[in-house]
Amino acid sequence: MTSNDITPEPASHRISLPRLHNQPDGSVLATAHCTIVAVDIVGFGHRSRTDANRVRIRRGFYQATQHAFDAAGVPWESCRREDLGDGIVVIAPANIPKTSFVDLLPGTMLTALLQHNRTHPPTERIRLRLALHAGEVNYDEHGFTGTSIMHAFRLLDSAAVRTASAEKHALLAVIGSSWFFDEVIRHSEHSDAHDYAPADVISKETRTRAWIRVLFERSRSRRRVDSPERISPRQLYALLEHHADDGARYDSSVGLAKLAAWMAEDADQTDIPRPATDEVRALRTSWSNPTS
Known part of the structure; x- marks a missing residue:
């Protein structure tokens, strides 16, 4: 990942970061508390897909994701993003209400996926896994890092959410961290909190409880x-x-x-x-x- 891979943003939309010059090696540590959304395309590398298919999938994925974020009240241009090849990590500033990510984003993302999939062949249809977490994010000249980001990736790569995303007709599997569920999801009257099921996550150094919700291609009563x-x-x-x-x-x-x-x-x-x-x-x- 190089600095050229990071999407530039208008100055008016940049996340406000404190700058601390107290590192022993003279480096600058810039840290902010943010909402973290990590997204992965299910089966992106499957052998049934050609490189041409993957290019069209990526184009549709970015269009769907940007539309879904904007429709959910999370301005795309207000967020920092890094491309992952078969997904993306989005860092949203603290001034964007976290409820937007659970009240609205799953629904707008599902709608965008359905619109894309209606007009594409099976090899170019998109299903997603999406992890939600929040915490301190550290920035440098190359991008961003932090324990909270690693935690989001552990959730996204967990067997629990992979199993959930493999359910028949599943289009979007959302996994929220224990913190995000306890502090945001369960307190919101519009998050469909009771559609989330608990799951134990064991991935590398991470052992935690998370909460998973699956949204389906075919309508199921919530x-x-x-x-x-x-x-x-x-x-x-x-x-x-x-x-x-x-x-x-x-x-x-x-x-x-x-x-x-x-x-x-x-x-x-x-x-x-x-x-x-x-x-x-x-x-x-x-x-x-x-x-x-």
């Missing part, structure tokens, strides 16, 4: 926790796992093993019996009233 009869097993499993320390509140015959097996399938696609409505209602009531 069953929210607004009715105990409509709660999905994925949602219920996520709630139980997330509140594992409060296990006493979930005194029910619905076992995690059954839920874990059941959550991967819709009710009409499995022989595992659906949890009884009264059990689900009791679990939801307990979760909704933490002081009870």
Whole structure:
């Protein structure tokens, strides 16, 4: 990666960075807290694709991503970017609300992918993995680095999100860091937080909990926790796992093993019996009233 690979930005859109001249070797350390979005094209190097296919995929990927960011209220020209060949890392300044990345960006990205895929053959259609994290980013004359960026890449490269992106008709698999879920996703009323399922990530030096949401090519109902009869097993499993320390509140015959097996399938696609409505209602009531 060279400095020529970094997209130049108008001065009015540059991220404001503190400049610290206290490094022992005299180098300058510029650091800022930013939102980090790392994106990877699924199957970019598959042998069914030619170089011509990949060029058109990259062109469509950049058009779709820029459109999705702008439509989500994250101005493309306000962000720093570095090309990864089969993806991109985007660094957004702290003044852009983090809720935009979970309330709007998954939907605008899905729409942009659908528009691209409608007009391209199978070898040029795009599916994506997208990692969300936030933290300190260090800048130098070559680009940027930092522990937070490495963490985002570990999430993006994890077996958990790769497995999720391989689901039938999956177009976009979003993996949020534990920090991003706890501080942003679960607090937003428009993030579809209950569509995220917990996942253990083990990748190189990283061992952490992350949260994954999959958006599909074919419309599937996003069953929210607004009715105990409509709660999905994925949602219920996520709630139980997330509140594992409060296990006493979930005194029910619905076992995690059954839920874990059941959550991967819709009710009409499995022989595992659906949890009884009264059990689900009791679990939801307990979760909704933490002081009870």
